[in-house]
Amino acid sequence: MFFKRSFIIAAGVVLLLISIRIALPYIVKKYVNKTLNELPGYSGHVEDIDLYLYRGAYKIEGLLLEEEGGNPKYPFLKVSETDLSIEWKSLLKGKLVGEVTMERPQLNIVAEEEKAAPKEEPSKDSWTEVVKDLIPITINRFSVNNGKLAYLDFNTEPHIDLHINNMQLTALNLANVEEAGNELPSTISLTGKSVGGGSLKGKMKANLLKDIPDFNMDMELTQVDLTSINDFIKAYGKFDVERGQLDLYSELKLKDAQLNGFVKPFFENVKVLNWKKDKKEDGFFHAAWEAVAGLFSEAAENQKRDQIATKVPIEGNINQPDTDASKTFLNILRHAFIQAFNKGIQNEAPAEDS
Structure with a gap:
C-alpha cells in the first residue's frame, strides 16, 4: 500500500511538471506579446515561443513590431x-550574462511625414524596460545573421529606398565581462551588400554601458553602381545618372555625447543621362541641361580621385535637453551623408539653376 501511494504521488508530480512544461510556452508567449504592446507608439506580437530549459534558452519565432499609424508594408522591425x-562561457567565469542571435531581421527606418501630427514616441527607458522584460539578464553577445536595414523616404519625388542586405553583425563583450579596465571594451563588426551591389564593412570599439555610449567607428561602402540609386540622386541632386561608381568612407567618434568625424565620398566615371533619351521623356530644356552637365562630368573623369572627392565634417552634441539622443544622432548622420553626397556629385556635375 505504501509503495502504491508513493508511486501515485510520484506520477502526479511528473504529470504536473509535464503540464507546466506544455503550458509554459503559451504563458511566455502571452507575456512577450503584452510586453511588446506596452511600448508607447508601437504594437507588436510574436507567432510562437519555444523553450530549451536544458540550455537556459528560449526562441521567439515571427516577431513583428509596427509603428502606430505607420506604413503596414514596412514594419519597424520584423525578425x-x-x-x-x-x-x-561567461557563466563558467562566474558571470551571469546572456547572448542574443537574430535570424533574418528587417529594420525599416521610415522618414516622418513633413506635416504629420506629433505621435507618441517611446523613451530610452521604455526601450530598456522592453529588453529587460524579454531577457532579464544583461546581454553580453549579440549577433545578426542575414539581416536587412532600409531607409525609406516617401516625402520625396521619386520615393527613396536605400537598403543593406545580407547583413552580418557580431557584437562582443557588451557587458564588459572580459576587459573591465578598457575604456572601449566592446567590439562590433558589420558586413553587408548595399543597393547597387556595394560592399559594406564596418568596425567599432564601444562602451555601451554608459547612458550615451562612447565609440570609435570606421565604415566603408565601396563599388556602388550609381544608376541603382537614381531615385535618391533625382530627389537630392535633381538630375539622372547614366553611369558611375561611388565609394564612401566615414570615421566617427562619440565621446561624452560629443560627436566628431567625417564622411568622404569618391565618384568615378560619372555620366549624366544621354540627351536624346531625355528629349523624348522629360522635355527639351531638361535634356539640354543634362547634356551640358554631362560635358562637365566627362571632363571630371580624367581627374585624380582625391581631386574629385569631398570631405564633409560631422560634429555636434547629441545630449540636447528634451530630445531623444538616438534620434538626434540619426538626424545628424542623415543630413551629413546627404550633404556629402550632394557636394561630391556637384564636383562631377554642376547644380541646376533655380
Whole structure:
C-alpha cells in the first residue's frame, strides 16, 4: 500500500511538471506579446515561443513590431527567429550574462511625414524596460545573421529606398565581462551588400554601458553602381545618372555625447543621362541641361580621385535637453551623408539653376 501511494504521488508530480512544461510556452508567449504592446507608439506580437530549459534558452519565432499609424508594408522591425540564452562561457567565469542571435531581421527606418501630427514616441527607458522584460539578464553577445536595414523616404519625388542586405553583425563583450579596465571594451563588426551591389564593412570599439555610449567607428561602402540609386540622386541632386561608381568612407567618434568625424565620398566615371533619351521623356530644356552637365562630368573623369572627392565634417552634441539622443544622432548622420553626397556629385556635375 505504501509503495502504491508513493508511486501515485510520484506520477502526479511528473504529470504536473509535464503540464507546466506544455503550458509554459503559451504563458511566455502571452507575456512577450503584452510586453511588446506596452511600448508607447508601437504594437507588436510574436507567432510562437519555444523553450530549451536544458540550455537556459528560449526562441521567439515571427516577431513583428509596427509603428502606430505607420506604413503596414514596412514594419519597424520584423525578425524571423530570435534566440535568447545564457552565455555559458561567461557563466563558467562566474558571470551571469546572456547572448542574443537574430535570424533574418528587417529594420525599416521610415522618414516622418513633413506635416504629420506629433505621435507618441517611446523613451530610452521604455526601450530598456522592453529588453529587460524579454531577457532579464544583461546581454553580453549579440549577433545578426542575414539581416536587412532600409531607409525609406516617401516625402520625396521619386520615393527613396536605400537598403543593406545580407547583413552580418557580431557584437562582443557588451557587458564588459572580459576587459573591465578598457575604456572601449566592446567590439562590433558589420558586413553587408548595399543597393547597387556595394560592399559594406564596418568596425567599432564601444562602451555601451554608459547612458550615451562612447565609440570609435570606421565604415566603408565601396563599388556602388550609381544608376541603382537614381531615385535618391533625382530627389537630392535633381538630375539622372547614366553611369558611375561611388565609394564612401566615414570615421566617427562619440565621446561624452560629443560627436566628431567625417564622411568622404569618391565618384568615378560619372555620366549624366544621354540627351536624346531625355528629349523624348522629360522635355527639351531638361535634356539640354543634362547634356551640358554631362560635358562637365566627362571632363571630371580624367581627374585624380582625391581631386574629385569631398570631405564633409560631422560634429555636434547629441545630449540636447528634451530630445531623444538616438534620434538626434540619426538626424545628424542623415543630413551629413546627404550633404556629402550632394557636394561630391556637384564636383562631377554642376547644380541646376533655380
